[in-house]
Amino acid sequence: MIETPYLLFLGDAPDQLAAKVAQGIKDWRPENSVGQFRLDGCGADVGIQDMTLAEGLAAGAKTLVIGVANRGGVISDKWKAVLVEALEMGYDIASGLHNLLRDEAELVAAAQKHGKNLFDVRIPTVDYPIASGEKRRGKRCLAVGTDCSVGKMYTAMALEKAMVARGMKATFRATGQTGILITGDGVPLDAVIADFMAGSIEYLTPANDADHWDLIEGQGSLHHMSYSGVSLALIHGGQPDALILCHEPTRSHMRGLPGRDLPTLAQARDTALMMARDANPDVKMIGISVNTQHLSDAEATEYLSKVEAEMGLPAVDPFRQGADRLAAALEAV
């Protein structure tokens, strides 16, 4: 686990979009950050206190989190100087970059010299077991999708917030790099060895209180030819009691697969339920989460009503409307 609170490193991010990891931490775990640390020319601002490394330490920060994508996929000399300084001052560093911190000799040397940790959350650090398929106490909800990148992480995060507000016991379980940095823990599922995928999800969602819900971040789609195996491992490792189907209605084809149509909502529901019943015969789909960012207010309202009528399930956009209706549906399970 990565130690909190964080100081969020925004570096020389060219724009706000490049800082989406930092934005996610600020949006979903504001208590995890003491401030943001920006270099000259930084074009991003996540709207929290600007701090130097020294000010961050004084405010209690334990870990400098790289909250920004690096330009050109290279850790620049400018960044390296800052990161070495942070290690010298007593920070751990956490990163979800494709280029690993551990591959940078200067950072490794500084971390060793000062007894500090480098967390590359893109790479698993646990030897996960083979899935046992054994039933575990507690409840689990998994976000599944008609496609990749349709809002599965956002949905699970929003659901956690809405459930906690209702006084329910709920924990978001991260399965991707951004989610891991936001919460400080999780499984980087796309980098797990094939044989251990389902086992890693069992590990992530252990036995818990009978009335506790794990909200498992979904990945990919059972219908996405590049990543479907990962999606099925989530279903069989997670043994969900409830599924939420996530969808983005303006896609003309599966992400990255021109010419491949998305499944219909009914197809995606049927496939997910059929596969999930092997793990838990009582599994139910309890709602539809729609990412309506490319629709107008009026279009979104109309689309959600239509889906709700067709599917006979609550259909909401958690960004526009919050996830309370989905939380209520889980409470009724």
Added chain:
Amino acid sequence: MIETPYLLFLGDAPDQLAAKVAQGIKDWRPENSVGQFRLDGCGADVGIQDMTLAEGLAAGAKTLVIGVANRGGVISDKWKAVLVEALEMGYDIASGLHNLLRDEAELVAAAQKHGKNLFDVRIPTVDYPIASGEKRRGKRCLAVGTDCSVGKMYTAMALEKAMVARGMKATFRATGQTGILITGDGVPLDAVIADFMAGSIEYLTPANDADHWDLIEGQGSLHHMSYSGVSLALIHGGQPDALILCHEPTRSHMRGLPGRDLPTLAQARDTALMMARDANPDVKMIGISVNTQHLSDAEATEYLSKVEAEMGLPAVDPFRQGADRLAAALEAV
């Protein structure tokens, strides 16, 4: 690719079962071996010429293949002495053991000194791509299973033999360690990183002649909670034109998952076809391959007739009967 022909190292195998990799090579690629090399006390014999390392070399062997499981999961000093000698004499060494050759300093040093290769087929050596989902020329048949270890490799191997005998163009494509050692090439799918599983199968089964069949070794089962993700990656990466359903009728539960029932043949067929249609809407299931080793002749005959009537597809045990009826069904596709 591992260079053939091989000398098969049986070491001090306690019994015949321990030498199943060597037996597989002898059964399916007899032309790939010049002989077997056994140490004192070896209890296995795959029925080919016994040779020393020197005799193997003289007979043209290029690679010493470890055709036997090692006792206690340790590469013993006795083995190591033999393997170092083989490298000194000019052999490459190939192994599917869990303990990697590359983790043995003496072997690495000897291989470097003599310019020879150590092949650990348990570990991928290729950077596989993300699956593109693009249609490829040529045809592909995938063996799917109701469970793990029901005869999928055997079925694909027997099918290759029967198809070649019919004059069809057919290539077995290995996805497991034993198959890779038998053929000298393939993808160790269970050790591939999650994101690249489907892509590794696209890589394994590239565009080919329009009338050529790749016979893809299946892994796991869509219904096996530990490994289903691997099975789905095979379906979406392989884009099969034809499926063969493999089954072992005496299992009381899914392998390694006490209390979890096997799917029925009809369920397994429906699930596999449903998932495979995303990749290829024209996919067909063309036959059932039943491992009847735990049935008497009479029971096997009765069971196969019953399955054939129920499923409306050829049902054969390729070990007892050969795979010609399955080859004929593929020829008719």
